[in-house]
Amino acid sequence: MVELPPLRNDLLLRAARGEKTERAPVWIMRQAGRYLPEFRALRANHEFFEICRTPELATEITLQPIRRYSGLIDASIIFSDILVIPQAMGMEVLMNPGPSFPDPLNIPADVAKLRQNVDVEKELGYVFKAITQTRIELKGEVPLIGFCGAPWTLFAYMIEGGGSKTFTKAKTWLFKYPKESEALLIQIADVCVDFLVGQVKAGAQLLQVFDSWAGELSPHDFALFSLPTLRHISKGVREKLANQNIPQVPMTLFAKGANYALGELAQDSGYDVLGLDWCIEPSVARRTVNGKVALQGNMDPNVLYGGREAIESAVKRMCKEFQDGINGGVSAWIANLGHGITPGVDPEDVRWYFECIHKYSASKQ
Ligand SMILES: Cc1c2[nH]c(c1CCC(=O)O)Cc1[nH]c(c(CCC(=O)O)c1C)Cc1[nH]c(c(CCC(=O)O)c1C)Cc1[nH]c(c(C)c1CCC(=O)O)C2
Secondary structure, three states: OOOOOOOOOOHHHHHHOOOEEOOOOEOOOOOOOOOOHHHHHHHOOOOHHHHHHOHHHHHHHHHHHHHHOOOOOOOEEOOOOOOHHHHHOOOOOEEOOOEEOOOOOOOHHHHHHOOOOOOHHHHHHHHHHHHHHHHHHHOOOOOEEEEEEOHHHHHHHHHHOEOOOOOHHHHHHHHHOHHHHHHHHHHHHHHHHHHHHHHHHHOOOEEEEEEOOHHHOOHHHHHHHHHHHHHHHHHHHHHHHHHOOOOOOOEEEEEOOOHHHHHHHHHHOOOOEEEOOOOOOHHHHHHHHOOOOEEEEEEOHHHHHOOHHHHHHHHHHHHHHHEOOOOOOEEOEEEEEOOOOOOOOOHHHHHHHHHHHHHHHOOOO
């Protein structure tokens, strides 16, 4: 491993480990994205996956929000996409403008077309290079988050061939071919484990798993088809890091829409932080997880379209909901949105959001 600059702002890592912090660390999902003019300018000249595969470009985009919001933002997240795993498994994925798979998995026999035993160094080494380069260029200003998609969410894309409103095809697999589905889900989870371990080796300081479609499953089916693969990932990553004498990093799970499973996820899923969407009151989430994990979230991203007053009052209320009442500080909370930021938000309103988090989450000594 190359020598990387030491971290100068560890607020995110302390909160992720469950510590009370002087104020909430803050970052936003999709913080390097289309709402930023500097992103759109670079994106105008390059294909989406070309940027992902070119470490210099991925590094540059990762750093854009860090530069713009220097001193206000407490984490960077490597610029990439959850769909690089299906690509590593041998599938073609286009982005036009949403993701689309020209040749999705139609029947279980199609799984044979996938690359077995994926060599992540070979297929995804470009992400590792981007991570190391970003760590060097960050000069320790904020920690760098690595990530991957959760098996159920990736399975859904690989079978639907893109986004979906009904998930009919993916669910046909679950209910018609449950054994084959479980096998494919674990096959994906194994790639996730190696990919996440490789990201830590390259310099990622926290890992986040995105189960964006968790809320499409019933609680029963989430427990049957998604949760075992999420556990497989947390356990597998920790074991592989331990075996290779690599220090552990905190792990976050964002299972969007799976608020029904919060209690169980907090108990024993192996994640240190649970991400929340905006459909649950923070105070309810706090009671449910009962101090067993840190929480991340959860303002509705659309509040950012509502102007400064709306943003301030939503942040103020959210901070109060997450506060533990001792001296107004926050315990184990990472401020974020409840999902990714969308195009069209004014970057200056995002600055205001960060400023409000700093103001209202600070402990009053
Ligand atoms: C489901 C999912 C995807 N990708 C991702 C998820 C999980 C999180 C979530 O639920 O939103 C995760 C993701 N995608 C991207 C990141 C980069 C890091 C970050 O800034 O958060 C991360 C963490 C960049 C991106 N990924 C994508 C863009 C925009 C594409 C563009 O530049 O044209 C960015 C900045 C494209 C993408 N990628 C995906 C979709 C559905 C789309 C198109 C629609 C959309 O933009 O929201 C798949």
